[in-house]
Amino acid sequence: MTPLQGCxxxxxxxxxIGFAGAVSRRHAILALVGIELMxxxxxxxxxxxxxxxxxxxxxTGVMFVIFSIAVAAAEAAVGLALVIAIYRHxxxxxxxxxxxxxx
Amino acid sequence: xxxIVKNLWLIPVLPLVASGIIAVNKQPQRKLAxxxxxxxxxxxxxxxxCAFATTLGHGGGEGHEAFREVFGFNxxxxxxxxxxxxxxxxxxxxxxxxxxxxxxxxxxxxxxSIGYMAHDQNFMRFFCFLALFASxxxxxxxxxxxxxxxxxxxxxxxxxxxxIGFWYHKPSAAAAAKKAFITTRIGDxxxxxxxxxxxxxxxxxxxxxxxxxxxxxxxxxxMLAHATIGGMLVTTAIGLxxxxxxxxxxxxxxxxxxxxxxxxxPTPVSALIHAATMVAAGVFLVARVYPLMAAGALTGEHGxxxxxxxxxxxxxxxxxxxxxxxxxxxxNDIKRILAYSTVSQLGYMMLGLGVGGxxxxxxxxxxxxxxxxxxxxxxxxxxxxxxxxxxxRKMGGIKKYMPITFAVYAIGMLALAGFxxxxxxxxxxxEILHAAHGWSVSQVPFYLGCAGALFTAFYMTRxxxxxxxxxxxxxxxxxxxxxxxxxxxxxxxxADHSAHGSSHGHDPHxxxxxxxxxxxxxxxxxxxxxxxxxxxxxxxxxYLTGEETTFSLGRLWEPxxxxxxxxxxxxxxxxxxxxxxxxxxxxxxxxxERDVLEVAQPFVFKVLQNKYYIDEIYEATxxxxxxxxxxxxxxxxxxxxxxxxxxxxxxxxxxxxxYKFTDEFxxxxxxxxGCGSLRAGGGFLSKLHAGRVQTYLRIIGVALVxxxxxLIWGQKA
Numbered sequence: 001m002t003p004l005q006g007c008x009x010x011x012x013x014x015x016x017i018g019f020a021g022a023v024s025r026r027h028a029i030l031a032l033v034g035i036e037l038m039x040x041x042x043x044x045x046x047x048x049x050x051x052x053x054x055x056x057x058x059x060t061g062v063m064f065v066i067f068s069i070a071v072a073a074a075e076a077a078v079g080l081a082l083v084i085a086i087y088r089h090x091x092x093x094x095x096x097x098x099x100x101x102x103x
Numbered sequence: 104x105x106x107i108v109k110n111l112w113l114i115p116v117l118p119l120v121a122s123g124i125i126a127v128n129k130q131p132q133r134k135l136a137x138x139x140x141x142x143x144x145x146x147x148x149x150x151x152x153c154a155f156a157t158t159l160g161h162g163g164g165e166g167h168e169a170f171r172e173v174f175g176f177n178x179x180x181x182x183x184x185x186x187x188x189x190x191x192x193x194x195x196x197x198x199x200x201x202x203x204x205x206x207x208x209x210x211x212x213x214x215x216s217i218g219y220m221a222h223d224q225n226f227m228r229f230f231c232f233l234a235l236f237a238s239x240x241x242x243x244x245x246x247x248x249x250x251x252x253x254x255x256x257x258x259x260x261x262x263x264x265x266x267i268g269f270w271y272h273k274p275s276a277a278a279a280a281k282k283a284f285i286t287t288r289i290g291d292x293x294x295x296x297x298x299x300x301x302x303x304x305x306x307x308x309x310x311x312x313x314x315x316x317x318x319x320x321x322x323x324x325x326m327l328a329h330a331t332i333g334g335m336l337v338t339t340a341i342g343l344x345x346x347x348x349x350x351x352x353x354x355x356x357x358x359x360x361x362x363x364x365x366x367x368x369p370t371p372v373s374a375l376i377h378a379a380t381m382v383a384a385g386v387f388l389v390a391r392v393y394p395l396m397a398a399g400a401l402t403g404e405h406g407x408x409x410x411x412x413x414x415x416x417x418x419x420x421x422x423x424x425x426x427x428x429x430x431x432x433x434x435n436d437i438k439r440i441l442a443y444s445t446v447s448q449l450g451y452m453m454l455g456l457g458v459g460g461x462x463x464x465x466x467x468x469x470x471x472x473x474x475x476x477x478x479x480x481x482x483x484x485x486x487x488x489x490x491x492x493x494x495x496r497k498m499g500g501i502k503k504y505m506p507i508t509f510a511v512y513a514i515g516m517l518a519l520a521g522f523x524x525x526x527x528x529x530x531x532x533x534e535i536l537h538a539a540h541g542w543s544v545s546q547v548p549f550y551l552g553c554a555g556a557l558f559t560a561f562y563m564t565r566x567x568x569x570x571x572x573x574x575x576x577x578x579x580x581x582x583x584x585x586x587x588x589x590x591x592x593x594x595x596x597x598a599d600h601s602a603h604g605s606s607h608g609h610d611p612h613x614x615x616x617x618x619x620x621x622x623x624x625x626x627x628x629x630x631x632x633x634x635x636x637x638x639x640x641x642x643x644x645x646y647l648t649g650e651e652t653t654f655s656l657g658r659l660w661e662p663x664x665x666x667x668x669x670x671x672x673x674x675x676x677x678x679x680x681x682x683x684x685x686x687x688x689x690x691x692x693x694x695x696e697r698d699v700l701e702v703a704q705p706f707v708f709k710v711l712q713n714k715y716y717i718d719e720i721y722e723a724t725x726x727x728x729x730x731x732x733x734x735x736x737x738x739x740x741x742x743x744x745x746x747x748x749x750x751x752x753x754x755x756x757x758x759x760x761x762y763k764f765t766d767e768f769x770x771x772x773x774x775x776x777g778c779g780s781l782r783a784g785g786g787f788l789s790k791l792h793a794g795r796v797q798t799y800l801r802i803i804g805v806a807l808v809x810x811x812x813x814l815i816w817g818q819k820a
Contacts, residue, residue: 023801031797099794 007048015041028083028093032076039072107153108172111192114150114202115241115255117143122234125227133226140230141213144237148206155199159646171195173247173311193247193311196647197465201244201387204469208379208476209237211621215480216371218618219487229269229369236262240380244387249298249308249317252388256294256352259381260287266376267368279364286361290351294388297344301395304337310391318394327399335411342396342412346389346419353385353449356423360718362446366438370486373438374479378445379472386452386468389416390461397460413457414544420453421539421548426715428558432565433700433711436493437482440566443714444519445475447555451535454548459538462644466636467531469643473632474518474528477625481512484618485570488611495569499690502571504611507619509571511626516567518629520560520679523672527633532556534636537667553674560678565686573690575610638664 001009018037025031043065050061087093121143125136158170175191192198213233220229239262242255268280302308304326305317314321326337349355354362365377376382389396396416397408424447431443448471456464486493488505502509518528536556539549613619636643638661640654658664685699701708710716793799 019804023797023804095797096795098796 002052004048004052007044007052011041011044011048014038014044026094026096028086028095028098029080031095032079032083035079036072036076039068039075043068105157105172105194107150107157108174108192108194110150111154111174111194111245114147114154114206114245115238117147117150117238118234118241119238122231122238125231125234128227131227136227136230137213137217140234141210141217143234144206144210144213147237147241148203148210151199151202151206154194155203158194158196158199171311173309173313173316175247175309175312188250189248189307189309189312190251191247191309191312192245192251194245195311197387197390197461198245200465200469200643200646202241204472205237205240205244205380208472208625209240209375211624212371212375212379212476212480215374215483215618215621216369218615219371219483220369223369225269229266232262232265232269233372233375236266236376236381240384243384247310247312247316249301249310252391253294253298256348256384256388257291259376259384260284260291260352263287263365263376263381266372267365269368269372273367276367279361279367283361283365286358287351290348290358290385293344293346293351294348297341297348300337300344301341304341318392323394323398336399338395338398339411342392342398342410343415345392346396346412346416349385349388349453350419351385352388353382353453354423354446355385355419355450355453356426357717359423359427359446360721363439363442363714366436366442370438370479370483373442374476374483377442378479379476382445382449383452383468383472386449386456386464389453389456390465390468393456393461408460409543415457416453417457417539417542417544417548420450420455420457421551423447423450424454424555425450425551425558428555428562430711430714431562432558433698433708434562435496435712437485437495437498437566437570438479438493440495440562441475441478441482444478444559444562447559448475448519451532451552451555454539454552455535458542458548459535462636462641462647463534463538465647466643467535470518470527470531470629470632470636473625474515474526474629477511477515477622477629478519480618480622480625481508481515484508484614484622485512485611487614487618490611495566496691496696497576498570498611499573500571500575501611504575505613507613508622511619511622512571513567514626514629516563518633520563521556521671521675522679523668523675525630525633527629527631529671529675530633530637533668533671534638536671537638537664540663540667553671556671557674557678560675561682564679564682568683568687569691572687576691576693 015038018034018039018041021034021037022031023034025034046061046064046068050056050064053061083093086098090098092098118140121139124139128135171193172195173191173193175189177187178190179188180186181188213230216229216233220226223229236259239255239258243252243259246252246255264280264284267283268277270276271280298308301317305322307315307317307322309316310318312319316322323338326341329337351358362377362382366373368377396412397410399410427443427446427450431440431447434440434443448467452464452467452471454464455467484505485498485501485508488501488508489498492498514526518526521529521532523529536549536552539552540546542548634640637659639659659668698708713719
């Protein structure tokens, strides 16, 4: 197994764990945590493909990941703000009870 | 313009207003009704006298033209700016003499009616109609316009209908009214067509209009210029159509059938309308349009014009005069005898117009109006006195009970029969016969006239002998009923006859003064009127034509005149003698006894008694044809046209059902199904919106996996 395959395997596991968490957790914050995990799995893929790719000297992978982490930080802030707003409105943070979009 | 000419319209309008006031008043005001009607007639009479005096003052003096003043006004505009229908009136001797006659006779008959109708429930209605009639009649007389004449003519026809059917609860009266109306309507159609045609030809309906009227020289010359179908002159055709109106109104052959039936009305009505005035309107109409009829004449021997139209008038008149007089011989109803006598005398007037001109016919019209009104009112007095009995076989000996009535009736009878020298009927009839004798076309009308005169004298003698002489047969009625039934021509009995049945035991009684005084006045005129038109002093002739007349007894002894006078006197005396010999000398004893003539000539008598079966012939032909046509039309309406309509409606209904069916079961169902499936689809789709973000995420995840699997398989393939 090459280092790249190891990295991809780890990132796939990480994504799967994050997806499972985002999909199955009832609590809004835990779902948000799951989303962060999936995001980081993607970041890990960026790094891995850069490090073991054709041009490791160009630092493109690192640039992408730094951007991505910055965006993820902002996204986490927005996400947490939304969770608080939802809690204030519905007096709960259980996502099963927040279903106003139901048809 | 002379005052009276301008205000001539007042004469017909006075009775019209009276009639209107009576019509709107509440029922039982007898005095008001009679007073208004008679007052308006007296007013009209005084105005008529004014008019008459005006024409007298101007006649003769100005050359050979009779006095004539017209007044016209625009009535109705149509078409172009100068297309006006005019109405207007004319004052000439013809109008004036008719005005005086109608208003005078009318006034007397109105007064008489107070007595005659005293017990009638509908006294007000009677006077309302009478006044309306007088108004219409006077309108006919003054009209200077065929249109105004036609309007008045129809008013007169309407009132005639109303008054014949005055006792409308009697079926016979209602039927007679309808018969009169419809029969005269046939003639009126001719008059209307003639009127329209005349307007088409000349562009005016005014009789006289200072040279522009349709009876004046320029219009007549223009009309004479061209012929119509079969080479007939336009004037002839129009003249004959107008004459058709006169035939209907004046009861000439073959439209005479309504006049005897018109005796169903109250007797004063018979006197005023169906003897003196209205039936004379036809004669007056012919006299009025005489210039039209005489247009383009070849002047005859004695100066009287001869044209196709006038020849027809002559023949119709002569045949009617003879024919009706012969029917009168065999009638038993006192009023029917007089009715046929009226028809016959109207025939004489037409004959006079045809052979001798306006003056001859009009003279007889005027004298006849007086003595026939007298006779009718006299018969009314007799009927009234005999408790509504009209069958002369059940009268007799009334001379004793009603001396005044007998005296005046005898005068009227002698005047009608033409008793020589003294009575007016002699002079007027003699003038007609004289003119007929001189007619250049044929002598037959003259002989028909003579035969009619013989019959006239005969049947009047028969009537007077049966009514006034002998002994009263009214009491025998009950016992004679059985014998009378087979041969009796059932006289029209008024509905209140049965009410009077119990009073048959009473003797006849003389009528009150309100009835006898008018009779005496009329009797006076029946005598003296003759003297204005004798051959010795033909004032009447001169008055109408505007020529100077002189008095000369010598003319009576000119051979032609003298011989004719002697001949006509012989005829009259033969008739009188024969009548007296057959009916006066040997009086019938019972009411049921067979007539002397019936015994001698049963067949001829039966034919005459049944009026030559004219009614039956009409019944079998025209009326049956009419009924068949009606039945056919009804059939066609019901089954052919109605069937078509029903078919269309049925088709429409079926189509509508079809539409409804498709709507309900196909369109609606389909629509409903569509809606249902849409709703179901919507419901299904809405289920997808669980509203849970995580579910969406899950779906995205599954879809991602599917996509990846698809891509991997795609690469492999």
